[in-house]
Amino acid sequence: MTRVLAAAFLVVLSLAAPARAHVVEAGTDLRITQTFAAGEVTFAIAGVSQVPAPLRVSARASRPMSLELELRSLTDGTTATGSVATGREPAALPAVHAGPHELRVQVGDEVSVIPFRVLVPTSALWTMVMDGAFLVSGLLLVGVVLANGRSRLVVAGASAAASVAIALILLSPYLPPARPEGAAPVAEPGRPYAQGRFSTLPARPATGTEFALLLHLVDGATGRPVDDLAVHHEATVHLVVTSRDGAVFRHVHPLRTAPGVLTVRLRVPRPGRYLAHAEIERQGSGGQLLSGAFEVAGEPRPDAPSQQAAAPRLVPSAPTAGSPVTIEIGADGPIQPWLGMPGHLIVRSRDGGHLAHAHGTAAGESVLRFTLTFPERGRYLAWAQYAQEGRLMTRPFTMEVQR
Ligand SMILES: [Cu+2]
Incomplete structure (x- = not known):
């Protein structure tokens, strides 16, 4: 009996390691790219393993920039401020709660407000039961050895605990992972696609002059602003702006300036019609492509030298x-x-x-x-x-x- 239990215990040990890999990891970094007039910045919000904890925010860009940050908890409105320069030490903003937050990022006179969630990893009940059964079977096995297998109660207890642990390990791929603390309620699948409308400010931009291109997102079912964009490929919106002839090309990542409003400042050298294509993904919905067009007036301006064409x-x-x-x-x-x-x-x-x-x-x-x-x-x-x-x-x- 002692040998059988020892063998069972070894099976538990050999199975235990891969089973743990199914536990959801909340402590991963969130990386978001945003296009400010001063340049494109990718900032990373580091994951935390507990709260309260300092939330580390770092920034990376091809040219030096400094970002003013404000972290706001939507749970109780507490705020914390800080600043970070690209390529320097991360800012550490105190996060008190798990759950919904906003990170306000200011570069020069431009502000982007990014909704995100502070997630804290938790353990599912079944993983705690499994760990407990594992521990109890180990302790009782020692008892079985000490009692030389003579105490039936100890042998039965060790067998039962080992069986529970083995059963949970074998079932673990099919058991739900723990939801991290602060996670959003599960989005109901099949949210309607967003309706997108492009506009410019001023309404008739001119060549060589900065203007704002705005994307307004509205939920087709409710008419309310769409404010649940998922980060995909390190941005919430990938916006491609091309002149009709393709001579001018911009791939930018607009700032969220209000719920359902995304804005990016542009400057183009040629007059004429421009096409805008935006890739977005709503949470609980698929990816979608929104398109629009706008006109630019004025005389042709000198253009930045275009990079040497590749020979594909x-x-x-x-x-x-x-x-x-x-x-x-x-x-x-x-x-x-x-x-x-x-x-x-x-x-x-x-x-x-x-x-x-x-x-x-x-x-x-x-x-x-x-x-x-x-x-x-x-x-x-x-x-x-x-x-x-x-x-x-x-x-x-x-x-x-x-x-
Ligand atoms: Cu992009």
């Missing part, structure tokens, strides 16, 4: 509609991740009716590989984006797709 390698060399094509882009130096991915490829049909965003894989230190399928024949405008030496590189090219 296409496989097959003559892509056809409906079949995947692999596109390889060579950089002239080591590629660094941007927005959590080695590289991004944005493809627009000539008329702007189709926009696709593909993520690349690194094929070697300085080669990016993308695979995508074009819906129909025609000429497509493409921009490959990646980071190199801390700078964002944008490489435009065009592709001809056959039928």
Whole structure:
């Protein structure tokens, strides 16, 4: 009997390690990219293992910037302020509660307010029962050995505790993980898609002059502002603005200036019609693409020199509609991740009716590989984006797709 119990105990030990990997980890960092007029900043809100705790906020950007921060708990309205400079020591803002918070970030005269949740990891009841049964079976096993297997009660107790522990370990992949403290109520699936409307301020922007592009998001069912955007690829909104001919291209990450209102300041060198495509994802809903257009008046202005066009390698060399094509882009130096991915490829049909965003894989230190399928024949405008030496590189090219 002692041997059987010892064997059971060893089984428990060997199974215990992988089972723990199913416990939800709340202590992960939240990374969000925002485009201010002064430049693009990615800040990271570090996860915490308990509250109260200092919430560490760090910032990274290609040019030095300083950010004024204010952390506000939506539970009781307490606030804490601090500041962080890009690439420097993180700011430590005291977080008192788990649950909904707002981080107000100010750069110059621009303010973005980011809703997020402070999550504290907890243990599910079943993991506590499992740990307890594990401990009790271990202790009773010692008792069994000391009593030389003669006490039936101890033997029975050790067997029962070991059985409970083994059963829970075997069932653990199917048992629900613990919900972290402060987690949002589970979003009901199938929330309606957001209705998006673009506008500019002033209504008729001019070339060479800064203007604001606004995206208003409204829930189609309730008419209320949509304020439940999920962070995907390190931003809440990925906004692509292109001139109709594709000569001007911006990929930016607007600031949340009010519930359901996202704003970004832009300056463009050419007059004419511009297309805006925004990628968003509501919590409890799928990803969606919103599109709009606006006009820019004025005379053509000198443009920033466009980066050297890449010569992509296409496989097959003559892509056809409906079949995947692999596109390889060579950089002239080591590629660094941007927005959590080695590289991004944005493809627009000539008329702007189709926009696709593909993520690349690194094929070697300085080669990016993308695979995508074009819906129909025609000429497509493409921009490959990646980071190199801390700078964002944008490489435009065009592709001809056959039928
Ligand atoms: Cu983006």
